Amino acid sequence: MNITVVGTGYVGLVSGTCFAETGNNVTCVDIDESKVQRLKAGEITIYEPGLEKIFTRNLKEGRLQFTTSLKEGIEDAQIIFLALPTPPGEDGSADLKYILAVANDLGTMIKPGTYQVIVDKSTVPVGTAQRVREAILASATADIADAFDVVSNPEFLREGAAVDDFMKPDRVVVGTRSEKARKLMQQLYEPYVRQGNPIIFMDENSAELTKYAANSFLATKISFMNEIAVLCEKLNADVDMVRRGIGTDFRIGKHFLYPGLGYGGSCFPKDVQALAKSSTDAQYEFKILNAVMDVNKKQKEFFFGKIDTYYKGKLSGKHFALWGLAFKPNTDDIREAPALEVAARLLSQGATVSAFDPEAMPNVKREFSEDIKFAESQYEALEGADALIICTEWNEFRTPDFKKMAGLLKTKVIFDGRNLYDIPTMETLGFYYESIGRSAVMSV
Ligand SMILES: NC(=O)c1ccc[n+]([C@@H]2O[C@H](COP(=O)([O-])OP(=O)(O)OC[C@H]3O[C@@H](n4cnc5c(N)ncnc54)[C@H](O)[C@@H]3O)[C@@H](O)[C@H]2O)c1
The missing domain is CATH 3.40.50.720 (NAD(P)-binding Rossmann-like Domain)
Known part of the structure; x- marks a missing residue:
């Protein structure tokens, strides 16, 4: 599958690399130019046991690309993951400015007649999948209501054991009510749950709350x-x-x-x-x-x-x-x-x-x-x-x-x-x- 991961930090880089590891074509997008340059040059930007080896292999085999251009990055993607920061705002709530800014941009890029799944992998409050959908539609200039679904897929990896956690998760939680999105997510995650751990499908709100x-x-x-x-x-x-x-x-x-x-x-x-x-x-x-x-x-x-x-x-x-x-x-x-x-x-x-x-x-x-x-x-x-x-x-x-x-x-x-x-x-x-x-x- 063609996968794009937007945000190449601790979660984005591990997810992108691990998706490439099972044969997907992965493009990682980040606004940090120096980070993207280092990654393109084969330099790992975080310390995470076991990551460097699979990063290097997938980069060499052409399954892992890096870019600063969201437009270029999402062009052929079937699934677009948002692994963006959600830092605390002044009142303690999760600040969604990074997520919503990318959602706005996506609205101008998604084409009618196509189908892409946008996935919130960041930890986000209940209702965010709906807000992301609304933000995408608000900035669209064409009718793209059927061209995308927004899915919640919180990440449970632990830093320090992130590669193992990603490759063999205890469970994968997917929040969606769309049958089309559900099928794609199932297909993507199947190689990671071969030992029988579950992919738990639920509605978006429940998935968002599960992570918190x-x-x-x-x-x-x-x-x-x-x-x-x-x-x-x-x-x-x-x-x-x-x-x-x-x-x-x-x-x-x-x-x-x-x-x-x-x-x-x-x-x-x-x-x-x-x-x-x-x-x-x-x-x-x-x-x-x-x-x-x-x-x-x-x-x-x-x-x-x-x-x-x-x-x-x-x-x-x-x-x-x-x-x-x-x-x-x-x-x-x-x-x-x-x-x-x-x-x-x-x-x-x-x-x-x-x-x-x-x-x-x-x-x-x-x-x-x-x-x-x-x-x-x-x-x-x-x-x-x-x-x-x-x-x-x-x-x-x-x-x-x-x-x-x-x-x-x-x-x-x-x-x-x-x-x-x-x-x-x-x-x-x-x-x-x-x-x-x-x-x-x-x-x-
Ligand atoms: N770190 C963890 O262990 C962990 C585990 C589970 C879930 N999460 C959640 O995942 C999310 C990401 O966490 P993280 O630790 O990977 O954050 P991070 O700060 O390490 O990475 C975020 C990346 O997003 C990039 N970015 C910011 N704005 C961008 C934009 N507009 N376009 C493209 N890239 C952009 C930043 O440059 C950075 O590289 C958070 O919501 C966090 O709560 C984190």
Whole structure:
């Protein structure tokens, strides 16, 4: 099939490449000229495990094209995906300006007598498929009412595992009431669900809400566990034990039960906020979501409070090593990364920061170059630091050389926002070690 993907970011590039991988001809459109040039030249623009290999192969075999021209990009497309940003607007709702601008342009390009399916892959509020349809019709100069359908097909991939998630999704959700669109979507996705996972067809509104419900539920699990962790510290319980104790119950499940610094990233914060706003607009107070957001904010305070208390509020002149900048491991995405908030707070209180992240440092340098020092390795970051703060659970931080660490740090102090280390081990090694929802090790 001929597929066009408009917006070549984390979702667009992965979707486009994975659609090409099953033999489709894919054109990716982006307004960012330098991004398009780099991609055309074979340079991958995001870090995503496994993506580069299939990107290079499909580019070489001519199934993957890149352009800045929407007109050229959609010319022969049977299906046009919109993988555009939907950032939070000032009132917390999803800002649809990127989507609607492209919809307006599409209205001038779709030809009568043809048929194209326009797919919202971005995370968009209920009613957006209808709004996109209206925007396309409003800017059309000919009668194109039968020349297109607008379908909702939210994306559930996880950054860091995006290729696997796309190639073998748990499910594909498609919102459409058009039989013609349904057939095309079924044909496109069939190769991805050969192991029997479902393509779930529903109406557009339900598909749009499904995505927000999924992300909000996952964020709720995280905030719930973060509150359990706080309670564990107060009641002298161990959150690791509680997590294992409840996670083995199949009704609860073992995923998303890890306490930490609060959720971040480009999706959860904005999606929870947008669903709460949609809810308020519909005259319904979604109480749980407000609590989820509140707890998430407090969790960062809770972690920072540990550092602040240890230094009795005197952080000025202290030097910190920071391990992990990306909002989670296996990605270079730093949007709403808790590490950046921690770094900003340390710097604003007169401390200095030396950071290391295996993939995210170029993005942080581009956006927050001024004050953070960037180390060449996780060990270099430790040199002369008063303490180590762990913000992202990259695998290479899990079993470090503690002896080497002790030699590099000025004082053997670790604040671990990801519960990477075993408490008895830290006791034996003689570190001062604070984590989340477990007893502190005071043996410095
Ligand atoms: N990142 C994720 O893990 C993820 C997962 C599921 C869903 N989503 C949703 O998918 C959507 C896209 O997210 P993302 O993380 O890929 O965003 P992104 O910012 O990484 O990518 C968006 C791309 O769109 C391009 N763009 C902006 N305006 C354009 C225009 N008029 N024409 C062509 N290109 C244009 C930008 O240059 C950018 O490359 C969002 O709605 C997001 O909520 C994201």
